[in-house]
Amino acid sequence: MARARLIRPQHPALAKQFEERSRSAQNRVADGVTLFAGSMVFVYIHIVWFGAWIGFGVEHYPYGLLTMIVSLEAIFLSTFVMISQNRADERRQVLADNQWKIVQVEESQNEQLIQLSSQILELTKAIHHATGAPPPATT
Secondary structure, X not given: OOOOOOOOOOOHHHHHHHHHHHOOHHHHHHHHHHHHHOOHHHHHHHHHHHHHHHHOOOOOOOOHHHHHHHHHHHHHHHHHHHHXXXXXXXXXXXXXXXXXXXXXXXXXXXXXHHHHHHHHHHHHHHHHHXXXXXXXXXX
């Protein structure tokens, strides 16, 4: 059976965020619990556990202790789900910030290209004027 694990992202901005997140023991524990709790192994363990609890008569109906254990587990798991959602939000924010930087660089490059095009057009007009040739058509 293959064990699920956190995979290092390929995107440079996400890889950097992954490394920063991995430095914290709390984050590693939360990521590990979330990864395990979101697996089918977790589901199978609970099916066996609940079946054995009821089948072996650990306690009698209405299963007060089992209900309390499951309730506490639900509280912790919902917290880990929120932690996982926060982690996903952090990754989306990292990607959005990286995309914004790329857009800013592209915008700057486009402005430079427009300036160069204008300079080329002006030089072309000056050459045509100096040689007496008709000026180029502009759109």
